[in-house]
Amino acid sequence: MKRSFIPVEAESHFPIQNLPYGVFRPKNSDVPRIGVAIGDYVLDLAVLDEAGHFNTTSVAGKQVFHQSSLNAFMALGRTAWREVRTQLQRLLSEDEPTLRDNVSLRKRALLRQSDVELLLPAQIGDYTDFYASKEHATNVGIMFRGKENALMPNWTHLPVGYHGRASSVILSGTDIRRPQGQMKLPDTPTPVFGPCRQLDFELELGWFIGPGNSMGQPISVENAEEQIFGLVLVNDWSARDIQSWEYQPLGPFLAKNFATSVSPWVVPLDALEPFRVMGPQQDPEPLSYLRTKGAGAFDIHLEVYLQGEKMKNPHRILTSNFRYLYWSMAQQIAHHTVGGCNLRPGDLLASGTISGPQKETRGCMLELTWRGAEPIRLNNGEQRIWVEDGDTVTMTGWCQGDGYRVGFGQVTGRVLPALK
Amino acid sequence: MKRSFIPVEAESHFPIQNLPYGVFRPKNSDVPRIGVAIGDYVLDLAVLDEAGHFNTTSVAGKQVFHQSSLNAFMALGRTAWREVRTQLQRLLSEDEPTLRDNVSLRKRALLRQSDVELLLPAQIGDYTDFYASKEHATNVGIMFRGKENALMPNWTHLPVGYHGRASSVILSGTDIRRPQGQMKLPDTPTPVFGPCRQLDFELELGWFIGPGNSMGQPISVENAEEQIFGLVLVNDWSARDIQSWEYQPLGPFLAKNFATSVSPWVVPLDALEPFRVMGPQQDPEPLSYLRTKGAGAFDIHLEVYLQGEKMKNPHRILTSNFRYLYWSMAQQIAHHTVGGCNLRPGDLLASGTISGPQKETRGCMLELTWRGAEPIRLNNGEQRIWVEDGDTVTMTGWCQGDGYRVGFGQVTGRVLPALK
Numbered sequence: 001m002k003r004s005f006i007p008v009e010a011e012s013h014f015p016i017q018n019l020p021y022g023v024f025r026p027k028n029s030d031v032p033r034i035g036v037a038i039g040d041y042v043l044d045l046a047v048l049d050e051a052g053h054f055n056t057t058s059v060a061g062k063q064v065f066h067q068s069s070l071n072a073f074m075a076l077g078r079t080a081w082r083e084v085r086t087q088l089q090r091l092l093s094e095d096e097p098t099l100r101d102n103v104s105l106r107k108r109a110l111l112r113q114s115d116v117e118l119l120l121p122a123q124i125g126d127y128t129d130f131y132a133s134k135e136h137a138t139n140v141g142i143m144f145r146g147k148e149n150a151l152m153p154n155w156t157h158l159p160v161g162y163h164g165r166a167s168s169v170i171l172s173g174t175d176i177r178r179p180q181g182q183m184k185l186p187d188t189p190t191p192v193f194g195p196c197r198q199l200d201f202e203l204e205l206g207w208f209i210g211p212g213n214s215m216g217q218p219i220s221v222e223n224a225e226e227q228i229f230g231l232v233l234v235n236d237w238s239a240r241d242i243q244s245w246e247y248q249p250l251g252p253f254l255a256k257n258f259a260t261s262v263s264p265w266v267v268p269l270d271a272l273e274p275f276r277v278m279g280p281q282q283d284p285e286p287l288s289y290l291r292t293k294g295a296g297a298f299d300i301h302l303e304v305y306l307q308g309e310k311m312k313n314p315h316r317i318l319t320s321n322f323r324y325l326y327w328s329m330a331q332q333i334a335h336h337t338v339g340g341c342n343l344r345p346g347d348l349l350a351s352g353t354i355s356g357p358q359k360e361t362r363g364c365m366l367e368l369t370w371r372g373a374e375p376i377r378l379n380n381g382e383q384r385i386w387v388e389d390g391d392t393v394t395m396t397g398w399c400q401g402d403g404y405r406v407g408f409g410q411v412t413g414r415v416l417p418a419l420k
Numbered sequence: 421m422k423r424s425f426i427p428v429e430a431e432s433h434f435p436i437q438n439l440p441y442g443v444f445r446p447k448n449s450d451v452p453r454i455g456v457a458i459g460d461y462v463l464d465l466a467v468l469d470e471a472g473h474f475n476t477t478s479v480a481g482k483q484v485f486h487q488s489s490l491n492a493f494m495a496l497g498r499t500a501w502r503e504v505r506t507q508l509q510r511l512l513s514e515d516e517p518t519l520r521d522n523v524s525l526r527k528r529a530l531l532r533q534s535d536v537e538l539l540l541p542a543q544i545g546d547y548t549d550f551y552a553s554k555e556h557a558t559n560v561g562i563m564f565r566g567k568e569n570a571l572m573p574n575w576t577h578l579p580v581g582y583h584g585r586a587s588s589v590i591l592s593g594t595d596i597r598r599p600q601g602q603m604k605l606p607d608t609p610t611p612v613f614g615p616c617r618q619l620d621f622e623l624e625l626g627w628f629i630g631p632g633n634s635m636g637q638p639i640s641v642e643n644a645e646e647q648i649f650g651l652v653l654v655n656d657w658s659a660r661d662i663q664s665w666e667y668q669p670l671g672p673f674l675a676k677n678f679a680t681s682v683s684p685w686v687v688p689l690d691a692l693e694p695f696r697v698m699g700p701q702q703d704p705e706p707l708s709y710l711r712t713k714g715a716g717a718f719d720i721h722l723e724v725y726l727q728g729e730k731m732k733n734p735h736r737i738l739t740s741n742f743r744y745l746y747w748s749m750a751q752q753i754a755h756h757t758v759g760g761c762n763l764r765p766g767d768l769l770a771s772g773t774i775s776g777p778q779k780e781t782r783g784c785m786l787e788l789t790w791r792g793a794e795p796i797r798l799n800n801g802e803q804r805i806w807v808e809d810g811d812t813v814t815m816t817g818w819c820q821g822d823g824y825r826v827g828f829g830q831v832t833g834r835v836l837p838a839l840k
Contacts, residue, residue, distance in 0.1 A: 125545075126587050131670060152668045157611050158602050162670035163583040163677070167546050167762050168635055177636035179759035182578050182707060191577050193707045196759075215588055215679070216597035216839070242759065248572045250551060250582040251671020257583070257761040259635070287602060287613045339599035339616075339662065341677040342587050419636070 001403055004092040005100040006110070008039040013265075013398055013407020015039070016092050017274075019085060020265035020409075021070055021230065024116040032068040032119055035111075037265050037409070038092055042116050045084075047109040053091060053098070057083035069123040070208070070266065074229045075345035077211045081229065085270060118264035120171045121232070122208055122346035127169055127260065128336060129204075129236060129350045130161040132327040134280070136355035139367045144244070156284060159327035159335045161352075164236075165257035169348065172233075172263050172411040178389060178418040179258040181242040191245060195418035198240035199387040203304050203363035203395055205322055205408075206234040206350035207329055208266060212343040219343070221292050221334035227343065228329060230266035233302075233395050233411040234350045237261065240366055240386070262348070263395075263411040271406050275299045275399040280326050289338050296328030300408075302354060302397040304363070308382055309390035315379040320363050322397070324356040389417045421823055424512045425520040426530070428459040433685075433818055433827020435459070436512050437694075439505060440685035440828075441490055441650065444536040452488040452539055455531075457685050457829070458512055462536050465504075467529040473511060473518070477503035489543040490628070490686065494649045495765035497631045501649065505690060538684035540591045541652070542628055542766035547589055547680065548756060549624075549656060549770045550581040552747040554700070556775035559787045564664070576704060579747035579755045581772075584656075585677035589768065592653075592683050592831040598809060598838040599678040601662040611665060615838035618660035619807040623724050623783035623815055625742055625828075626654040626770035627749055628686060632763040639763070641712050641754035647763065648749060650686035653722075653815050653831040654770045657681065660786055660806070682768070683815075683831040691826050695719045695819040700746050709758055716748030720828075722774060722817040724783070728802055729810035735799040740783050742817070744776040809837045 004016040014020065014037040024042055025032045033046035045054075045065035054060055058080040064073040073080070091099045099105055131137055134155070141150030154160065178199055184191045208229045213219050219227060236256060243255030279297035300322035305314035327335075332349060353363040362368045365386050369375055375383040387393060392414040398407035424436040434440065434457040444462055445452045453466035465474075465485035474480055478500040484493040493500070511519045519525055551557055554575075561570030574580065598619055604611045628649045633639050639647060656676065663675030699717035720742035725734035747755075752769060773783040782788045785806055789795055795803040807813060812834040818827035 126585060154604075154611070154665055154668065158666065160666070160670055161673050163585055163673065165546060165583055165761060166586070167764050167767070168760075170635070177760050180638075181759045184574075190704065191574070191707065193709060215590070218600075218839075239759065245574055246578065246580070247669065247671075248574065249667065249671070250580055251667075251669070253581050253583070254755070254759040254761065258759045284610065287611065289613060335674070339601045339659070339674040339678045340588075340597050341585060341674065344587050347587070419638075 002089070003094045004038060005094045006039045006041055006092065010403055011405060012039055013405055013409050015404045016089055017401060017404055018267060018271045018406040019088050020267045021121065022265045023069060023119040023121050025119060026111055026116050034065040034067060034070060034073065036088060037113065040113055041110045042113055044109045044111060051105060054084065054087060057087060059084060068119065069346065070121050071123050071346040074122065074208060074210050078226050081268065082270065085268060118171065121264060121266050124166045124169050124346055124348045125344045127164040127166045127348045128161055129164045129352060130159050130327065130332050131352040132159055132325045132332060133353055133355045134326040135324065135357055136353040136363060136367065139355065139362065143371050159332045161332065161336065162251045164260060168257055169260045169262060172261055172413065174261065174413060175416050176237055176259045176413045177416050179239050179242065179254065180418050181239060181254050182245060183241040184245040196239040196242055199415065200238040200240050200365045201304070201387060201393045202236035202238055202353040203302060203320060204234040204236050204350045204352060204354060205231050205300065206262060206348050207231045209343045209347040209349065210345060212345055212347065213337055215342040216340040218337040218340065219333055221290060221330050224330035224333035225269065227333055228269045230268045232266055233263040233397055233408045235261040235393060235395055235411050235413060236350065261411050261413045263409050265409045267406065267408055272298050272399060274401060275406070277323050279323065279328055282326065289334060290331050292328065292330055296330050297323040297325060299323050300397050300399055302395065305394040306378065306384065307392045308378065308388065311378060311380045313379060314394060317376055318360055318362060318368060320354050320356050320361040322354060324354060325351055387415055389415055391415050422509065423514045424458060425514045426459045426461060426512065430823055431825060432459055433825055433829050435824040436509055437821060437824055438687060438691045438826040439508050440687045441541065442685045443489060443539040443541050445539060446531055446536050454485040454487060454490060454493065456508060457533065460533055461530045462533055464529045464531060471525060474504065474507060477507060479504060488539065489766065490541050491543050491766040494542065494628060494630050498646050501688065502690065505688060538591065541684060541686050544586045544589050544766055544768045545764045547584040547586045547768045548581055549584045549772060550579050550747065550752050551772040552579050552745045552752060553773055553775045554746040555744065555777055556773040556783060556787065559775065559782065563791050579752045581752065581756065582671045584680060588677055589680045589682060592681055592833065594681065594833060595836050596657055596679045596833045597836050599659050599662065599674065600838050601659060601674050602665060603661040604665040616659040616662055619835065620658040620660050620785045621807060621813045622656035622658055622773040623722060623740060624654040624656050624770045624772060624774060625651050625720065626682060626768050627651045629763045629767040629769065630765060632765055632767065633757055635762040636760040638757040638760065639753055641710060641750050644750035644753035645689065647753055648689045650688045652686055653683040653817055653828045655681040655813060655815055655831050655833060656770065681831050681833045683829050685829045687826065687828055692718045692819060694821060697743050699743065699748055702746065709754060710751050712748065712750055716750050717743040717745060719743050720817050720819055722815065725814040726798065726804065727812045728798065728808065731798060731800045733799060734814060737796055738780055738782060738788060740774050740776050740781040742774060744774060745771055807835055809835055811835050
């Protein structure tokens with residue numbers, strides 16, 4: 001197994017096999033730059049670039065690591081990403097002296113993660129959210145329309161998706177203000193205004209787009225993965241009561257646009273390659289523009305924790321897996337662009353709630369409590385139907401290798417009471 | 421009546437009463453900058469700024485006119501916009517010698533519109549589309565769900581809206597590629613893939629946001645107009661067959677994201693002030709966060725022309741008016757932000773199709789031809805149900821003053837055949 005000279009524990013999310021990209025600012029500096037996580041450290045790529053360690057790669061002279069977002073690096077495409085990744089794995093490996101034995105360079109380039117502030121990894125031009133879990137769509141459908149009409153007729157033919165709000169995509173750790181809004185209560189004839197009473201999370205993964213495509217020029221399903229720079233955890237916070245009143249006929253709006261949280265470290269698609277698996281069987285066979293051969297899913301274990309203000313420890317309320325998704329990332333990208341829509345570097349696409357077949361793999365409170373019928377019991381005896389003020393929701397996930405983990409770190413957020 | 425020393429005909433859209441902002445590049449230069457339209461000319465604000473003519477305003481030293489988008493100027497807010505507008509009206513007025521009699525400055529600052537290339541006026545972070553015409557929502561509802569269920573129960577209680585695609589908002593004059601996509605034909609059991617057969621336009625107006633708000637801090641309906649920098653014409657191209665198959669339950673996606681065209685000149689809200697009128701009576705009375713006093717609508721006459729490849733002249737296929745909209749711009753902004761969603765400088769909000777009570781005021785082909793039941797006859801004898809390849813759709817609009825017009829110019833686009 002490949003190892004780094006930097007000590008990395010077996011359960012760390014950030015071994016040399018991962019090397020996720022992020023944007024950070026040293027606590028003693030105002031200047032953001034790009035880094036990768038390795039163990040408990042951040043490796044400053046701007047410093048390595050200045051020292052000439054990318055001179056033999058396509059990023060040479062492009063200043064893509066002296067940036068406040070990953071967009072410029074994302075725009076360069078997969079060949080550049082691979083050259084940089086190869087070079088970083090070489091520089092960090094235990095038997096390579098270049099960085100290991102250069103005390104001055106190590107001091108400048110390696111910072112403890114506790115000594116940096118992480119920033120949003122990309123300037124997101126557009127954010128798209130899909131609905132790619134069949135179990136999630138089925139469960140929601142049963143609750144809202146009954147068992148007979150659970151899945152809409154289009155669902156098994158195309159990856160249903162919609163445009164989300166880019167301005168309110170925020171970094172893990174940012175507090176969430178409980179939204180107010182209009183809702184229709186069952187016992188009143190007209191809608192009321194007030195704080196959301198059915199606040200929920202949605203466990204998702206998202207992926208950032210690389211070079212993208214020109215308007216009118218679709219990305220084929222065969223070439224779609226070339227566009228995936230890397231993945232992050234996404235919590236698509238949702239106000240269910242606002243959603244059920246507003247969403248007909250144009251889809252969710254205020255129910256989703258108050259906040260969407262993402263994790264700071266972008267895990268390269270190449271780091272996930274060893275964990276590629278077959279996705280669910282697709283029946284009926286998709287139309288040709290969505291038809292793929294081989295394994296398009298990834299075995300990524302996912303967990304969600306909830307911690308109320310009175311709880312000493314977070315309580316794990318669900319586990320799921322990215323491999324459950326019916327529609328692959330490649331299919332979602334191909335569908336998104338087939339009509340000519342252009343994707344740009346830094347655009348974020350997310351999967352929709354990742355639910356699996358078992359009850360404990362349901363990816364949001366709506367499904368876990370079956371719209372309130374089956375409350376969750378927490379480790380201090382409290383119950384939950386929805387997310388309450390003061391609750392912190394934390395999602396994490398990793399791929400389990402032989403003696404190492406390729407992990408996503410976490411996305412976390414605490415709920416503040418609604419404005420008075 | 422206020423007049424400029426620059427000759428402006430009575431039917432020109434760009435008298436001294438208007439002064440819309442745009443981004444342009446002189447044909448002999450690579451450097452974009454900000455200008456205003458006056459008659460057949462563009463006044464280069466970067467040149468005026470360099471010459472010190474904004475030194476007494478809040479834009480002094482901020483370089484907001486040496487830019488490739490209006491975002492920096494939009495971010496400054498209404499006081500700065502008014503100072504600049506007042507100064508421009510002074511400099512352009514017939515009895516003010518500063519610019520009029522300075523031959524050298526005039527030569528540098530005034531360019532013929534035919535000698536410049538216009539660019540997209542803003543870098544649009546997020547684009548939101550509303551559904552604010554009651555007549556449009558009712559007509560569509562009757563066609564899709566029957567007369568009894570035409571308006572959804574939420575429609576009269578809130579301005580229904582959804583997030584559109586920012587990446588594919590394009591400037592007037594850009595050709596539109598007919599999208600391909602998945603659709604469900606009535607006579608086949610499974611969906612098919614192919615070129616859209618029901619291509620449509622939607623007549624809309626859009627408005628660019630100024631400083632915006634922080635996440636979690638709503639904009640009140642009273643303060644909402646302070647956030648409106650100015651308005652443009654919007655053609656929200658729509659693929660009806662793709663839309664009807666995909667839109668349940670998350671709303672339109674590929675049916676809309678292939679292209680949205682906007683006009684280049686942004687008409688300041690202050691230029692529309694003389695044309696403020698009462699909007700339609702709202703019944704039921706909206707909830708308090710949407711309740712407004714006074715006139716929140718604007719009397720803007722709108723026209724749409726269609727010209728096929730074989731037609732010598734464009735044919736006017738409808739006239740409408742912005743005043744027909746049920747929900748005001750202020751109400752749409754207040755609703756958008758009431759849950760905490762943040763708006764940023766340069767964000768674009770659009771009204772949705774602007775239809776009125778008469779048949780000839782219906783703002784899209786879907787309504788005009790009643791889903792194909794009543795084809796339109798054009799001036800060369802051709803008929804249309806939907807927009808065909810080679811057709812050019814042009815929208816225009818203006819406010820009629822006493823001897824002058826405050827106009828929007830036009831938004832136009834020609835349809836190219838689908839990719840083979």
